[in-house]
Structures are given as C-alpha cells and as structure tokens.
Amino acid sequence: MRTREQLAQDIGMPMGTFRNKKPYTAEGFPAPVSSEGARVLLWDGEQTAAYFTGGPVPALPAPGAPGDLLDRQEAAAVLNVAPRSWDTYKSDPRLSPHLVVIGGVEHWPRSVVQAFRDSRPGKQAATGRPKGRPDAVPRGEVHGRVAALLEADPAVTIAAVCAELGVAPATAQRALSQLRREHIELLMGAQPLLTVDQAAARARVPGRGPGAHPQQRL
Incomplete structure (x- = not known):
C-alpha cells in the first residue's frame, strides 16, 4: 500500500x-x-x-475473500453499524489481536470481522443477563457501548441493549435514560425554541413524541 x-x-x-x-x-x-x-x-x-x-495497471483481486483487510468503514458495514460504533467494538478481545495497521490506517481481516458479527451477544439468545450473573460488559464500558447502539438505532429498546451487551435491564435503562436526556439537552441548547417533546421526537426517543405523558420515562 x-x-x-x-x-x-x-x-x-x-x-x-x-x-x-x-x-x-x-x-x-x-x-x-x-x-x-x-x-x-x-x-x-x-x-x-x-x-x-507506463505499463498496464493490473486489476485488483475481486473483493470478498476471507483474508481481505477491511478498514473501519468496511468493518462497520459488515456489522451493519455506524463507523463510530465500530470504534467501540474494535477493542473487543475477539478483534484487537487481529489489528493490522497499514499506512497509519487500522484494518482487520474480513473473516475475523464476520466471526465477530456472528458471535456477538444476542445472536443466540435475547434474554439479557442471566439471573445472578454480573453484567457481561464492564461497568466503565457500558456508557460507550450503549452510545454506539443508540447511534446505530436511536430507537433501540432496553431489551435490545440487554440482548446485545448481556447487561441487566436496570443497567440498560439507566444508560439509555442518561444518554437520551443528554441528547435532548444538546438539541435544546442548539435550538432554544424547541420544546422537550419536540427535541425528544427529533432524538427518536420512544414514547416521547407529541402527546406523550410528560413524566414518561426516557
């Protein structure tokens, strides 16, 4: 390269x-x-x-081989998430040992990214954290991981967060509420004429569109 x-x-x-x-x-x-x-x-x-x-320029190999090296955009596309979400996932021990840096750009083998996609929490079950077992994601990483899920799907549910990250419903609810509240505050700070419900609708907060009960949880 x-x-x-x-x-x-x-x-x-x-x-x-x-x-x-x-x-x-x-x-x-x-x-x-x-x-x-x-x-x-x-x-x-x-x-x-x-x-x-001045010679003929050779064609590149056809894409799709397991050994292809993918950059962050390409890896994110395999997972069907935003690149910023991939920035959170890439520290996972299933991915980090396979990091290859070329020209200052991070890459991962296609086969490794696909294996990670197929083994992510929630692929086999959607029940969240088993009773009595600690959260699968360390507490210090929950905020960032949930933020990545929200970026990929602003309407993501508590159940989906539990299934994806293997955390307890209370943990998922706290993180979602805090992040959505912060998003609404940012929107209202940038556009002071917005009401709370209007900002919530723009942030795609479930149950917080016009006409929702003002005390309904985020």
Whole structure:
C-alpha cells in the first residue's frame, strides 16, 4: 500500500507541491483502494508502480475473500453499524489481536470481522443477563457501548441493549435514560425554541413524541 507521502516520494515531488497539484486525480491514475469516506487514502503499490513505469495497471483481486483487510468503514458495514460504533467494538478481545495497521490506517481481516458479527451477544439468545450473573460488559464500558447502539438505532429498546451487551435491564435503562436526556439537552441548547417533546421526537426517543405523558420515562 502507498500513502500520499509515499506517492510524493515515488514521483520525487515535494509534499507541498503534491498536495496542491494532486497528481493522483489525473486521468488513468489508479483509484484509491480505501473505502468511501476514509480519513486516509491508500493506493495499491503494484498498481501505482505500473502506472509510473507506463505499463498496464493490473486489476485488483475481486473483493470478498476471507483474508481481505477491511478498514473501519468496511468493518462497520459488515456489522451493519455506524463507523463510530465500530470504534467501540474494535477493542473487543475477539478483534484487537487481529489489528493490522497499514499506512497509519487500522484494518482487520474480513473473516475475523464476520466471526465477530456472528458471535456477538444476542445472536443466540435475547434474554439479557442471566439471573445472578454480573453484567457481561464492564461497568466503565457500558456508557460507550450503549452510545454506539443508540447511534446505530436511536430507537433501540432496553431489551435490545440487554440482548446485545448481556447487561441487566436496570443497567440498560439507566444508560439509555442518561444518554437520551443528554441528547435532548444538546438539541435544546442548539435550538432554544424547541420544546422537550419536540427535541425528544427529533432524538427518536420512544414514547416521547407529541402527546406523550410528560413524566414518561426516557
């Protein structure tokens, strides 16, 4: 893989000039292999080397192989979650040992991401935490994990949080209530004319649309 900096070295062009001229936008230059929306662009080294020598640019292998390396956007797409949610999941011990950093960009093998997707809590059962057993997610991580679930689905339910994270209903309810309250406060701070119910409707808080009882739980 080649970064912008490495391409500038390959061409023999100062980085400032490279940024201004953007030679990688020239017709025929190989497209980046990074996913759409990636923060750092990467190019295939064989393709760029062939382009610079004037030879035919080889095609990339067809995607879908188990050994394909996925960046955060691609990994999040496999799980059908937002990239910010993946940022929470990636510290899981089923994923973290397989991290591969290329050009400063984090990647994970497709097979590892798929295995994680298929083994996430709630895939086999949706009953939450068994009675008498501690929460599956450490207390210090609950807030961030629930925030990731809310980002992926603002209307996520207590039962869904229990199934996904293996926490007790009371733990899920506390985290959801706090996060939704914070979201409503942020919306009202940014738009002071909003009522609580209007802000709650925009935040997609279940049961808090217009006409809901004002004391109904978040």
